[in-house]
Structure formats: structure tokens, C-alpha cells
Amino acid sequence: MVVRRHPAAIAAFAALLVALPACGSSSSEGDNAITLYSGRIGPIINPAIKQYEDASGTEVRTRFGDSPALAATLVEEGQNSPADLFFAQDAGSLDSVEKQGLLAKLPADILAMVPKQYRSATGSWVGTTGRSRIIAYSEKLREAELPDSPLDLTDEKWKGRVGWAPTNASLQGYITALRLVEGDDVAKQWLEGMVANDVQVYDSNIPVRDAIAEGEIDIGLINHYYVAEAVAEDPDYPVKVHFPPDDLGSLINVAGVGVLASAGEDRERALAFVRQMLSQETQTYFADSSKEYPLAAGVQAPEELTPLEDIPSPRVDLAKLGDQRGTLELMRDTGAL
Secondary structure (H helix, E strand, C coil), X not given: CCCECCHHHHHHHHCCCCCCCCCCCCCCCCCCEEEEEECCCHHHHHHHHHHHHHHHCCEEEEEECCHHHHHHHHHHHHHHCCCCEEEECCHHHHHHHHXXXXXXXXXXXXXXCCCHHHECCCCCEEEEEEEEEEEEEECXXXXXXXXXXXXXXXXXXXXXXXXXXXXXHHHHHHHHHHHHHHCHHHHHHHHHHHHHCCCEEECCHHHHHHHHHCCCCCEEEEEHHHHHHHHHHCCCCCEEEECCCCCCXXXXXXXXXXXXXXXXXXXXXXXXHHHHHCCHHHHHHHHHHHCCEECCCCCCCCCCCCCHHHCCCCCCCHHHCCCHXXXXXXXXXXXXX
């Protein structure tokens, strides 16, 4: 297997981490600030945070990290967490926190802004943007050559030609959905088959995409927006997008946000933050900057994207993707991690 590491990128991300106390109130009485745990990296979320700070006059103290790891931290901290808000990269991380009773139910006006399939069934979190799983592929391939399902990538003809990022929350979310819909046996067989078929391993999705462009691999399992971002910078970027119709291949997951039940006096400021994330201003920012699908009613997706309703995405209950521990155990047991 090939593992690509980018020390400069890792160092830059590490520089974004903001150390916060492990317990206690996030702000003292009269302190006009809220604390956000963010699974979204600084370059993406910071401009949106600034929009909220400018509109509200409230400071946002942010702790960055991987979404599943932050979810585990929130569960460990429980009611003593300093966090007021959790902004996750995937629905499963939000669901795992919700299942511990740590998220507050959101007001009806916020819930009404997001379609039902992109928010918690109990109203404890909402999706802010949508992202579809895809098969990214080299322009050297014809679309007719591509499989209708990621499960077909265990075929011998794809040996050593496929890349993925197994530590990425989006891939883990896909595997959790596969377990939910098809069962653990199917997920296990697929993972074992991918490992046996010499799937190439990368640290994150961007190196997967770029490896396709550089001819190292022919296919990658990533989210749609990684290709859209590259094409926006270079219309001749040699990677294309395929939406596989079978076996959850084009699963639409969400980045989303919830308010901690322990937010206390900071609750109203935290709710104002959620409303800002669903405002036309911030939804448009996410759509234009990261090429994700805005989920709030009335906000248009970038015209270069395949319309959300045209993606052959299965209807999976995103509020049932919280068994991240089970997915990680399965991935370790099969050698995928």
C-alpha cells in the first residue's frame, strides 16, 4: 500500500487547534462568548464564524479536531463540557453525541429551515450542507467502464488502481450506512475485498484526488466537492465525477450542527449561531467556497454541480449512523485501518 503524508499540511492543520479546558463552563457570567467544537477545519469554517461574530457581536472560541474524536470527547466530558456547540463533518458524529442525551432539541423555526431527511429525527441537530459520495476517476477512463457500485471495486480488474482515505469521517460514515442497510457481513466482505485488492491508502481525500490526476491510481472514493473545487481552479483538471447508483454509492451525508444541552446561559447565543449557519449569507458562502450543497430552503447550489435531486442517492436515515465505534472495530479487524 502507498501512504501519502503531507507534513506541511499536517503542521498547518495542527496550528489551527485551540486548546480548551477539559471541563467547566465555557464562559463566565457576563462573558459575551460561546465555545464551539468544530470538526470542520479552520479555512472552511472561520469565515462563517466571522459572519456570526460580526452580526452578533459574540466571540466564538473554537476547538478544532476530527469529528469522531470530538464526539468521543463530548461524550467523555458529558454535562461538564465547555462546549456550547458541536459542528461535525458527518451526521454519525452528531448522532453519537445525541444518543448520549447531550444535545438540546432545536426550536421549530430552525428545524423548518432544513428538509426532514437532513436533520435529526428528534430535532437535536440540523444539517448545514450536503455532500455526496462519488467515484472520482481519471479522464483516461470511459464512464461506461465504471462500476455501478463501490462494492464492485473488489474485482480483480481494479487491483491496485483504487484509492481511499480510511481515516476520513466521510468514508467511515459510508461504511456505517452500509452496515445499517446491508448488514455487517456485507460490509466486512467489502472491506476485506478492498484490502486484498491492494486498495491504495492516503491520509485524506485531497491526496486521493490528486493521485488520480497524477496517474498513480485510476479511481478514488471521495466526496463530490473535492473534484468541484479543483475544477473551479483549473477547468482542465483531469479528474471526473461518477455517481454510482447502487449499494449506497452516492450516499448524501451532511455537515451539521447541534447545541449542547449543557450550554445553559449561552443557549440563545448558540441558537443564533445555528441560525447564522442556515442564513442565506452563510449558506451561499459554503456553496461558493467549498462547493457543497446548501440545505436551507431558498439557497441555490452552484450551477456547475449536479442538482441534488438528480443524484441517485439512497434514502438512509442519517440519524442512525452513530455507531462509529462498531465501524472502527470492523475496519481494524479487516485490516482497513
